Every structure is written in structure tokens, then in C-alpha cells.
Amino acid sequence: MFLEVHQRRSDSPYVERVWHSRSNGGGRMTSIASTTWDLVFWDLAGQAHVTVHGPETHATHLEVPAGATFFGISFTLGTAMPHLPPTRLVDRAVEVPNATAASFPLAGSGWERPDDESVETFVARLVRAGIVIRDPFVATRGASVTTTLRTIQRRFRSATGLTPGAVRQIERARRAAVLLRDGRHVTDVVDRLGYYDGPHLRRSLTRFIGRTPALLKDPDPVDQMSLLYTT
Template identity: 60%
Template sequence: MGLAVESRSSDSPYIERVWRSSSDDVGRMTSVATARWDLVFWDHRGQIHVAIQGPESRASTAPVPEEATFFGIIFSLGTSMPHLPVGGLVDGSVELPDATRRSFQLKGSAWRLPDYDNAEEFVGRMAREGVLDRDPIVAAVLRGGSPEVSERTVQRRFVAATGLTRGAVRQIDRARRAAVLIQEGVPAHDVIDRLGYFDQPHLARSLARYVGRTATQLRDRDAPEPLSLLYKT
């Protein structure tokens, strides 16, 4: 009972992670902040829905439909749909029209619904047909590179590709890493040292803003309200 989530990594440069889940006897969850956006498909009592979910700048409470199944593609940071500026999707979403068990509408064309196992093939087609793009500067910075452009250009490219500043992306990703470490049993003082927090209050404020949990609550595996997907990057 609750929200059962399964996920896997991907070898596609456009995909951060692929996930699927099902809900049973749960009405809401805590949605953790994320710098990535994703394409989500769900079946709620026979009705198919497809939505683009934008980046989330802070943790929030989200409703969960009862007896629903979900499948989602989390896109890698720097990947975007040029026809749909991601800045307008921060802390929001847009549902795509004409969704059936076979297809849905995207950028004026009918697309066959993908599934958990063929997400890479589907995203590859999106890239080939120009529906999807990936900013090489953002990707290089994330790999630790130093592109031969100004810091101002890097900041502008981050905002254009993610809807968030480079600093916001860094803070969100650090809080998510901290939450994963705490769930694994790493003591808070070790998390502070590993991830560069100033002190315990600094870590606590970050967790409250971006994860919506205290360190103690993250260690509780029987929390009444489930968290959205947390994973190691």
C-alpha cells in the first residue's frame, strides 16, 4: 500500500532516469525539488493522461490519484523542447491533448505512447525530429568542464535550458544528494562535511526547502506521506 516506485538509469545522453510507479491507498505525496523536467504518462481508471512536468524550485505537496499507474522519463539537465520554453514550466506542468492508449499529440503530431522499456527509442526519435534539444555548454559544465565562454554566458544558457540559475541547480542537487545519504544512514555531520554545508542549521534549512523533510523524518521508512523519486546521480 502507498506509492511503489521503480526506476532505472539510461545510456541516452538525453535521459537522466526512467521510472514507473503505482498508487494504492495514498492521497498525496511530498514532491521533492528537482532541476530536471520530465514527461509523465498515467492511467487513472482507464483514462490516459500525458503531461510535461517542469522543474520544481522547492518541495511541495502533490495529490496522487487513487489506483493509478505511472511511467515517466526524466530528461538530463540541459535537455529541453525548444518549442516549449522550460522557463514557463518551472513549478508547473502542461497536459498534452488527445491522449489514448495508443498515442498522444506533441508539437502538432501524433506520437505512439512509449513504455518503460523503449523510452530510449522514443526519445531518440524526438531528438532526430527536432522536438528535443540538448545544450552542450550545460552538459560540459555538469561534467566538470570549463567551456571557453564567459560565466555570464554559462548562466544565461543554464536559465534558457533549465528555467533555473546555475546556483539554484547546484543547491537543489546538493539537497537531493544529502537526502539520499541520510536515508542510507550516513550521519548528518558526515553529510555536512561531504557536501560542503556550513553547519547543521544550514543543512536543516536546505532539507526543509528542497526536500520537505527533516533528517529525522528522512530516516523514518514508515512516514505516512511518501516522497517523490530520490536517486543517486
């Protein structure tokens, strides 16, 4: 594999995963659909970059250059930056200008670039500054709120950039991909996750994961996938 990827969970309610990777030879990667956004720090040929990657509603294929290093913070569903609302980030990536190897600007202030050990402290500082917020409504999926369905959907989309239905479909596809990768049979996954049949599962995986069930069981060594886990 040309891309080495390492990841860990976080005890911060604002952070889903912390990950870092290095491309040894360059190659093609499939970025799978995701319901959350990432703050990514990456370096190539001596140049430092910071990018905000929004939620992705379908799988996409990317060319990863050789010699690039990446460090990313994946935020939990419902966590957002008010100056870059999720509705503006869906299927988009926004480059943060004037980044260096040591610091970068964000929401009008300068910030030291974090590393794996300082992520939680860094995010806590962003929260205290009001740059990162979390909507408790989304954290509970609106379970304790008595209101109209239209209001729930509007608030959910404002906080995540996605509809509740899109989030359910993407999360179900990711769970299905993990089960198939771990050796579960297609019929077992169909029954467990409520797909209509095998073709329905295949269409969902092709759209959101960029893989058929057969390719998940026998991965393509040339075309790697982005980090796959269940939220």
C-alpha cells in the same frame, strides 16, 4: 506504502531515469525539488493523460488518487523541447491535450505512447525530429567555454530554466538526503557537502526535500516522497 515505485537508469544521453508507479490506496506524496523535467503518462478511471512536469525549485505536497498508474521519463539536465522551453516549465506542469491510451500529439505530430522497453527508441525519434535537443554547454557546465559569467548564466538558464546556483543547491540537497537516508550522521553530511552547520543543512532539506534529517532517517509511512536519487 500506498505508492509502488520502480525505476531504472538509461544509456541515452538525453534520459536520466525511466520510472513507473501505481497507487494502491491513494494518499499524500511529497514531490522533492528537481533540476530536470519529466514526460509523464498516467491513467485513472479509464482516462489517459500526458503531462510535461518542469523543474521544481522547492518541495511540494500532492494528493495521489487511488488506482492511478504512472510512467515517466526524466530527462537529463540541459535536454529540452524548444516548443516548451524550460523557462516556461519551472514549478509548472503542462497537460498535453487529446491523449489516448495508444497515442498523443506533440509539437504538431502524433506519437505512439512508449513503454519501458521502447523509451530509448522513442526519445531517439524525438531527437531526430528536432523535438528534443540537448545543449552541450550545460552537459559540461560550461567548462570548455571562455566567456563572461553573465553570458554563462544566461545560457544556462535558457537551457535549464534554472540558474547554476539553484542547480547546485538542489543537487546538494538531494545528495544530502540520500546520504542521511543511507545512515550517514548529520555532522558527516555537513562536512562532506560543505554546509555551514546542522541548521543550514536542515533549512536546505526542508526547502528542497520537504523533510528534516530526522524524518529522512525515520520515514513517515503516510507521506511518501517522490523518487530520490543523485544526478
